[in-house]
Amino acid sequence: MHNSNIFIPFTFLILIFRFSNALDCSSPPKVIDVNQSGEGGSFRTIQSAIDSIPKPNTQWIHIRISAGTYTEAVTIPKNRPCIFLEGAGSSSTIVQASYHDRMSTSATLISLADDIIAKDITFKNTYNNPGFAHANVVKMLPASAAKVEGNRSAFYNCSFKGVQDTLHDHSGLHYYYNCYIQGAIDFIFGDGQSIYEKCAINFTTGIDGPIRDGVITAQNRESAGSTSGFVFKECTINGINGKTQLGRAYGPYSRVIIANSYLSDVVRPEGWSTWNQLEENLTYVEVNNTGPGANNAKRVKWMKTLSEEELNSFLNISYVDIDGWINKQRNTNNF
Structure with missing residues (x-):
């Protein structure tokens, strides 16, 4: 483990400029x-x-x-x-x-x-749908x-079900609250700047699916200056039919933070994979998690730690809620 130097306040100024042109949807x-x-x-x-x-x-x-x-x-x-x-x-x-x-x-x-x-x-x-699978072999695509892909997108109490590439969190500011996301291979992937709060993440190939290992996230941050990343807070990670890594690097600066969450023993001990990217450029962080899968003793040595200020900059809703668009949407639509 080592401290990262990725917290650059100027990038958040860029973020505000990039995402500040919110459309004023009429009511x-x-x-x-x-x-x-x-x-x-x-x-x-x-x-x-x-x-x-x-x-x-x-x-x-x-x-x-x-x-x-x-x-x-x-x-x-x-x-x-x-x-x-x-x-x-x-x-x-x-x-x-x-x-x-x-x-x-x-x-x-x-x-x-x-x-x-x-x-x-x-x-x-x-x-x-793996119901047709025989033994432990199945071709998944x-x-x-x-x-x-749109900016300022929010999902509440929704479920996303698939096996491979279930949720393509492509790009933009996104907020997922109390959602259920199911899959086996890179099933949350893309270059979104997203917070997943109180979500249930379920690794599975299906009730009748084959037993095989998989990967939950494949985050595609392309540059050191990019503000994108996946943040999981107060989530649960469970699964059946195999073991899973928490993530692998779909992009050269891939970033995933998991905090205050429950990780079952479905999580593989090493936790993460470079997927042939440079270790020093990747930002994979686990903080204050519980459960048998949260044991970091055998995690990859290049996992990063953040200062309290750095961590709060990602865990705070302001990481995605530029200009308060989340409450504005909720209030306008009466929920």
Whole structure:
């Protein structure tokens, strides 16, 4: 272990400049309903409801999605920001598709616009459904449940289910609260600047899946000056059907911080992998965690430690909540 010199206040000035141009979505929100029966003039599919929104959009649109399983891929284009997708509960409103193609086009949810909220919904990619697997061998391919590229995107009480590359946390300021994220291989990946708070992270290939090792995160920070990183606070990490590393370096300056969380014995002793990147450029930090998987005795020696000031700069909600957009979204949409 050694101290890092990565805390440079100027980078946070860059962050504020980069993300300060928040769109002022007008209120009150316009309400649109989605129901598979089409009753009461509602839309039958989520995509048709999104397609009905004017572009460019500047008003909050509240899309209320009734309980049901919606077998469709959903795309929110860049010119339709200010959308609040609300389901009837993550166990009741399920959006699923079965695609494997380029990562940029094959997710069940592709969210490209800024100022997006999703609440009480499950997003699932069933392509790698391991129920057909025999013995301990199965070919798994990238198949994302969601790709989140827009800035100021927040997810509450949502579930993301897949096996490989489940949640493509591509880029932008993102906040995940009380979410469930399931997968086996690099299943939280990308270059987002994101806080995962009180989330349940479940390593699994599925109930009937093969026993194999995997990786939870693959964070893709590209430069020392980049402010991106994944922060997990007050989360739980569990799993079945094998053991998992906490992360490997998808980018040369990959950064992941896990704090005040519970780690089960599903976590491999070494914890992390360089994935052929330079050890000294990577920022993997574990602080105040509990559980059998939190034992750092056999962790990689190049794991970093942060000063209290450095650590607080990531754990504080201000790491993603530039200009207070999180409460502004919640207050405007009344939750």
